[in-house]
Amino acid sequence: MTTTDTTETTPVIPLPARVATVLTGLGAAATAGSALMSWTWTSEFPGDLTYFGSPAGLQWLALTAGLLTLVLLLGTQGVPGLRWAAPARTNNAVLYAATGAFAVGWFSVIAIAVDLGGLANLEPGGWVLGAGSLLTLAGALGLPLDRRTHVPLKVLNWRLFLIKPIAWIAYAGAAAIPEDKPVAPVLTALTAGAVIAGTAVLLVQAGHLVNHWLRLGTVPRPLPAPRELPSLVEVLLIVAAFGIGLFAITFGIDTEYGELFIGYLLLAGSVGAALGKSGLVPRLRALTVKYRSVTTGAAFAAAASFPFTQSSDQYTSVAANILIFATVALGLNIVVGLAGLLDLGYVAFLGVGAYAAALVSGSPASPIHVQFPFWAAMLTGAVVSMVFGVIIGAPTLRLRGDYLAIVTLGFGEIFRITMLNLNGTTGPKITNGSNGIPRIPDLNILGWDLGKPTNLFGIELGRFSNYYLLMLLVTALVVLVFARVGNSRIGRAWVAIREDETAAEAMGINGFRLKLLAFALGACLAGLAGTVQAHVSYTVTPDQYTFAEALPPNSAFLLAAVILGGMGTISGPLAGATLLFLVPKKLEFLSDYQLLAFGIALIVLMRVRPEGLIPNRRQQLEFHEATIPAQPAGDAAALTKAGA
Amino acid sequence: MTTTDAPAATTAKPILEVSGVTMRFGGLTAVNDVSLTVGEGEIIGLIGPNGAGKTTFFNCLTGLYVPTEGRVAYRGTVLPPKPHLVTQAGIARTFQNIRLFANMTVLENVLVGRHSRTKEGLFSAILRGPGYHRAEAASRARAMELLEFTGLADKAEHLARNLPYGEQRKLEIARALASDPGLLLLDEPTAGMNPQETRAAEELVFAIRDRGISILVIEHDMRFIFNLCDRTAVLVQGQKIVEGDRETVQNDERVITAYLGAPLEGTTASEDTQ
Numbered sequence: 001m002t003t004t005d006t007t008e009t010t011p012v013i014p015l016p017a018r019v020a021t022v023l024t025g026l027g028a029a030a031t032a033g034s035a036l037m038s039w040t041w042t043s044e045f046p047g048d049l050t051y052f053g054s055p056a057g058l059q060w061l062a063l064t065a066g067l068l069t070l071v072l073l074l075g076t077q078g079v080p081g082l083r084w085a086a087p088a089r090t091n092n093a094v095l096y097a098a099t100g101a102f103a104v105g106w107f108s109v110i111a112i113a114v115d116l117g118g119l120a121n122l123e124p125g126g127w128v129l130g131a132g133s134l135l136t137l138a139g140a141l142g143l144p145l146d147r148r149t150h151v152p153l154k155v156l157n158w159r160l161f162l163i164k165p166i167a168w169i170a171y172a173g174a175a176a177i178p179e180d181k182p183v184a185p186v187l188t189a190l191t192a193g194a195v196i197a198g199t200a201v202l203l204v205q206a207g208h209l210v211n212h213w214l215r216l217g218t219v220p221r222p223l224p225a226p227r228e229l230p231s232l233v234e235v236l237l238i239v240a241a242f243g244i245g246l247f248a249i250t251f252g253i254d255t256e257y258g259e260l261f262i263g264y265l266l267l268a269g270s271v272g273a274a275l276g277k278s279g280l281v282p283r284l285r286a287l288t289v290k291y292r293s294v295t296t297g298a299a300f301a302a303a304a305s306f307p308f309t310q311s312s313d314q315y316t317s318v319a320a321n322i323l324i325f326a327t328v329a330l331g332l333n334i335v336v337g338l339a340g341l342l343d344l345g346y347v348a349f350l351g352v353g354a355y356a357a358a359l360v361s362g363s364p365a366s367p368i369h370v371q372f373p374f375w376a377a378m379l380t381g382a383v384v385s386m387v388f389g390v391i392i393g394a395p396t397l398r399l400r401g402d403y404l405a406i407v408t409l410g411f412g413e414i415f416r417i418t419m420l421n422l423n424g425t426t427g428p429k430i431t432n433g434s435n436g437i438p439r440i441p442d443l444n445i446l447g448w449d450l451g452k453p454t455n456l457f458g459i460e461l462g463r464f465s466n467y468y469l470l471m472l473l474v475t476a477l478v479v480l481v482f483a484r485v486g487n488s489r490i491g492r493a494w495v496a497i498r499e500d501e502t503a504a505e506a507m508g509i510n511g512f513r514l515k516l517l518a519f520a521l522g523a524c525l526a527g528l529a530g531t532v533q534a535h536v537s538y539t540v541t542p543d544q545y546t547f548a549e550a551l552p553p554n555s556a557f558l559l560a561a562v563i564l565g566g567m568g569t570i571s572g573p574l575a576g577a578t579l580l581f582l583v584p585k586k587l588e589f590l591s592d593y594q595l596l597a598f599g600i601a602l603i604v605l606m607r608v609r610p611e612g613l614i615p616n617r618r619q620q621l622e623f624h625e626a627t628i629p630a631q632p633a634g635d636a637a638a639l640t641k642a643g644a
Numbered sequence: 645m646t647t648t649d650a651p652a653a654t655t656a657k658p659i660l661e662v663s664g665v666t667m668r669f670g671g672l673t674a675v676n677d678v679s680l681t682v683g684e685g686e687i688i689g690l691i692g693p694n695g696a697g698k699t700t701f702f703n704c705l706t707g708l709y710v711p712t713e714g715r716v717a718y719r720g721t722v723l724p725p726k727p728h729l730v731t732q733a734g735i736a737r738t739f740q741n742i743r744l745f746a747n748m749t750v751l752e753n754v755l756v757g758r759h760s761r762t763k764e765g766l767f768s769a770i771l772r773g774p775g776y777h778r779a780e781a782a783s784r785a786r787a788m789e790l791l792e793f794t795g796l797a798d799k800a801e802h803l804a805r806n807l808p809y810g811e812q813r814k815l816e817i818a819r820a821l822a823s824d825p826g827l828l829l830l831d832e833p834t835a836g837m838n839p840q841e842t843r844a845a846e847e848l849v850f851a852i853r854d855r856g857i858s859i860l861v862i863e864h865d866m867r868f869i870f871n872l873c874d875r876t877a878v879l880v881q882g883q884k885i886v887e888g889d890r891e892t893v894q895n896d897e898r899v900i901t902a903y904l905g906a907p908l909e910g911t912t913a914s915e916d917t918q
Contacts, residue, residue: 481770488769488776489755489762489783492748496756499745506706506739508731508760508823517766 006149007219012141020142024073024098027139030132031101032066035059037125040112046257049112050123058108061263062129065101068271069136072097072278087223088279091143092216096277098140100270104263105133111259148217154208156201164198171195196596223279226286234287239298241284246302246309252582253315253322261586303472313462317536318585320468324533325553326577327475329561330482330570331525336559337567338486339518340498341397342405344547345412347555349523351545352388353381353530355419358437358540359430365437367430374445378531385527386520393519397512400501412547412555419542436541443470443535450535467536474532478525479570485521486568494518495568550595552581564605566612575613656683659858660735660827665704665714667697667882674700676882677714680860682827687849687859689873691866691893693902697882698862699740702829705860706730706737718827732760736825738816740832740862746805750796750815753804754787757822787822794818794848810841817848821857828852830861834868842868870894878902 011020039049039059047057055063072094075085086093109130113119122130171194174187229237248268255261275281288295307316332346360380362371372380396407423433431437442451442463450466461469485491493514496504505511534540548556557580565576583601587594605613660682667675675697682688692698703709705716707723707730716723723730736757745753762783768776791797794814799807804815813833820828830849834842842865849872853859863869869876870890877887880902886893893899 484772485766485769488780489759489764490766490769492752492756493759495748495752496745496759499747500743502708502727503739503743503745504756505727506708506731506737506743507757507819508728509756510726510728521766 007146007217008149009144009146009219011144012147012214013138015139015142017142017144020139021073021077023139024094024136024143025070025139027132027135027137028066028069028073028098028101030066030128031105031136032063032070034105034125034129034132035063035066037128038123039108039126039129040116040121041123042116042121045112045115045121046259049125052125057257057260058104058111058263061104061260061267062101062108062133065097065104065267065270066132066136068274069094069097069101069140072274075278085280086278087226087283088221088277090219090221090277090279091140091145092218093274093278094143095140095145095216096270096274098136100267100274102133102137103266103270105129107263107266108259115259146217146219147215149215151212151215153212156205156208160201161205163194163201167191167194167198200600223282226283231291235291235294238284238287238291238294242295242298242302246305249578250306250309253318254310255586258587261582265583300472300476303475304469307461307465307468308457308459310465313464316462316468317464318581320464320471320536322578322581323468323471323475324529324536325558325561325581326574327471327478327529328526328553329558329565329573329577330475330478331522331529332558333562333567333569333573334482334485334494334525335518335522336562337569337573338491338498339494339515341515341518342401342408342559343519343522344405344409344555344559345392345415346408346522346526346558347545347547347553348392348412348415349385349389349526350530350533350553351415351419351540351542352385352523353527354534354540354544355431355437355530356384356527357381357531357534358440361437361440361534363437363440365432365435365439371441374443377443378528381531381534382524382528385530386524389520389523390516393516393523397515397519409547409555412545416542416545419545431542434542436539437534438539440534440538440540443467445470464536467532471529471532471536474528478528481521481525482570490514490517551584552577560602564602564612566614569612569614572612572614579613656686658682659684659686659719660705660860661715661717661720662705663715663717665701665711665716667700667704667709668712674882675704675711675879678879678882678884680877680884680887682858682860685853685856685858686874687853687861687872689869689876690860690862690879691864691869691876692879696879696902698879699831700882701879702737702831702862705829706735728760731823731825734824734826735829736820736823736827737829738813738820738831738833740835742809742812742816744804744812744815744819746803748804749801750791750804750807751784751787751800753815753819754790754822755783757819758783758787760823790818790821793821793851810837810844813837813845814848817852821852825857827858827860830859832862832864834863834865846871 011017013020015023035055036053036059038052039045041050043050047059049056049059071082071085075082076089076091076094078089109119109122109126112121112126171188171191174184174191177184177187179185252261252264252268255264272281306319310316328346328350331349332343335341335343335346357377357380359366359368360370360372360377362369392408392411396404396411399407418427419431420433421427422430423435426433442449444450448454448466450470451463453463454461454466493504493509496507496509497511497514501511537544544553546554548554552558552561558577561576561580562573563576564580565574566572584594584598587597658681660680662678662680665675665678666673678701680688680690690698690701700709704711704714705723707725707727710725718730718733718735721733723733723735745756748756762779764776764779768779788797788800791800794817796807796811796814796818799811804812807815817828817830817833833849834845837845846868849859849861861869861872875887875889876893878885878893878896878899880898885898885902886896
């Protein structure tokens with residue numbers, strides 16, 4: 001790998017720039033326009049795409065993709081009035097948006113054809129969509145793009161290509177074994193796995209080919225200084241951005257069928273990439289750094305207004321569970337992201353908090369017949385969890401690295417099995433074993449019964465909305481704790497331990513004590529979330545707190561949320577947890593292949609964005625040092641405060 | 645003159661007293677019965693061929709290793725065998741292979757060095773009262789002052805890993821100084837430096853001494869050692885064979901033998917050649 005990477009600005013498909021621009025524009029307009037036409041003749045396809053002039057479901061996505069491509073294209077061309085959309089002036093942003101339009105368009109066309117059985121089910125609108133989105137992509141590939149001059153073609157070891165045909169033959173052989181033989185299902189599963197691995201090899205090679213062909217890169221050009229705006233306008237821009245963010249996330253949570261959610265993910269990914277490239281996201285980030293408190297306020301206001309956008313409690317329960325999951329992930333981020341302690345049994349602390357709250361909730365199944373008021377129950381959950389954190393941490397934290405991970409994994413399972421065994425037959429009767437503690441009454445905070453619908457500002461909020469709002473307060477508390485502790489003497493000591501424990505101790509840091517503190521604080525915050533979780537889900541059972549399972553929260557998903565989102569940041573685990581909760585929830589129709597798809601998605605993400613979705617500045621520097629120019633000191637100072 | 649083990653008379657008040665430190669790893673004796681005294685405001689050198697046990701000796705002083713035998717006392721009190729308590733007591737160190745917190749900024753590295761001299765705990769950090777802000781501001785001011793002193797102030801917000809090699813060495817020293825030590829242990833501070841950088845490091849060491857901090861330094865660069873040090877001790881195969889000023893060390897047969905080998909026909913490093 002040479003460091004003297006040279007770049008150029010050339011099209012991938014040799015077209016005159018003007019022709020390419022016109023083609024892209026026409027294609028984008030056609031894509032957007034097709035949303036107003038009917039795509040199919042029957043309302044059997046989910047979302048009912050049969051109307052003229054009234055977009056629904058996937059059509060909204062196509063409309064968004066088309067318009068965004070158009071706006072970015074015109075902005076990059078420097079059309080007055082739209083220049084704000086593309087301050088970085090690079091056609092790569094247009095290409096990403098066009099890719100989104102193409103992905104949404106062709107996914108829709110193929111989904112209609114597959115679901116309804118044939119291309120004959122497409123109305124003219126569907127054909128316009130397919131042709132328009134293809135034209136958009138082709139046109140965008142003809143625009144002058146920022147590219148590297150040379151990307152060598154990587155070819156995988158030829159032996160890997162043999163996996164697929166051999167696996168197919170083996171799979172056919174396994175299928176031929178009579179089903180009554182006990183080895184038959186095992187062999188079938190093994191060979192099917194090998195076939196999938198073979199496909200993965202082909203996909204990786206295809207990725208290398210595309211990369212070799214496109215050679216996309218970054219031509220370093222400084223972002224022009226932003227126009228001076230009155231601070232009120234800048235604040236309003238932040239508020240507007242969070243409003244749009246709320247709308248986008250609400251759209252994702254509210255998607256009613258798998259096709260729409262996949263389309264949404266395709267669009268969200270490409271729009272994110274396009275806005276990042278166009279320079280809008282860096283602009284916005286600069287603004288949020290400038291107005292920290294406004295940003296925090298706007299973020300929580302946007303989150304708090306979510307239940308008010310919902311007409312029923314169907315999706316607020318999802319949102320409440322996302323918040324629980326995200327809060328626990330943020331707690332884990334203290335342990336993993338700041339102190340660098342790989343904890344594979346973290347979900348146990350959520351369980352401890354939930355069980356503690358359930359036992360003092362006044363549930364008829366609890367052997368302790370007491371009903372603590374809300375604040376006392378929360379305190380109990382948090383404190384008991386913290387005590388468990390110390391008890392488990394004290395012996396295990398003497399280990400480092402992989403050993404710690406294994407031991408915490410073991411303790412996580414010990415918690416679950418202990419809860420199973422405290423059932424009256426294999427141990428004292430405390431937790432009812434696998435039946436768990438059911439019928440946990442709803443919380444009552446100062447006369448506000450969270451179980452009953454509340455009427456607020458003329459909008460009726462259901463049970464889950466109430467819990468969502470309560471949980472949001474807990475999340476806010478955890479965010480506050482994380483932000484303040486992370487950027488303090490204690491937080492610095494944690495990061496120092498993560499970076500080099502020996503050197504940290506030589507600087508006067510009591511490594512064991514601070515690691516125990518991180519463990520206890522993380523456990524305490526997870527326990528806090530657990531107390532709310534017990535009430536939200538009515539029942540606590542040991543099975544909710546396993547290491548790995550198809551649905552979050554479990555230790556594996558928590559860790560994935562932290563790593564996927566970005567270690568050491570606040571918004572990272574929140575975003576990662578939201579995504580990891582929604583994806584399995586919305587892709588339930590994939591059933592058996594859900595975990596497989598999930599695993600593949602994780603591998604792909606780790607490959608292209610190892611620092612996570614929202615990295616902190618440190619990690620971004622760590623992984624992409626060459627591509628990020630050194631920042632001026634003032635800016636960097638502001639970012640450091642934001643990051644850690 | 646046969647055994648020059650008796651240290652050259654030092655008038656300064658002793659700050660570090662090491663007596664009979666022995667470190668064994670299983671059957672291997674890495675440090676064997678070494679005694680050393682560092683006086684207030686002194687610069688003491690520690691030299692010896694590779695593998696002589698210099699760094700092991702350092703680790704015994706800083707609590708990284710617990711010596712098998714012997715006693716290490718700082719300002720009259722025996723040091724506890726825990727690195728963070730040793731730093732708390734007032735001994736700071738740098739490492740032979742640079743061990744910065746690579747993904748923290750330069751300023752943050754020095755702030756970590758302030759850890760043992762500040763008290764703000766978890767609740768103080770969460771509540772952020774006036775006391776917290778005062779302590780944090782004082783830490784930052786002190787850290788910036790040290791960066792100023794080592795000439796790194798304009799790089800305060802750079803990541804430590806992005807500093808050039810020489811500046812990383814300086815940062816390690818600034819970080820060690822942040823704990824307000826009375827004694828600074830430098831483990832090969834000029835390894836890999838060119839002559840100009842070495843001269844700059846010499847200046848820095850003198851400047852540190854002028855702040856009233858005693859220094860014990862391991863080095864291979866003889867010119868550096870003899871320019872700097874009031875006394876020099878030579879460690880060979882875990883044993884201190886000589887200690888004294890420049891003349892004493894340079895003229896000692898055993899030192900020459902250890903570095904250059906014994907003359908072919910001569911009696912092996914015999915005592916009475918002089």
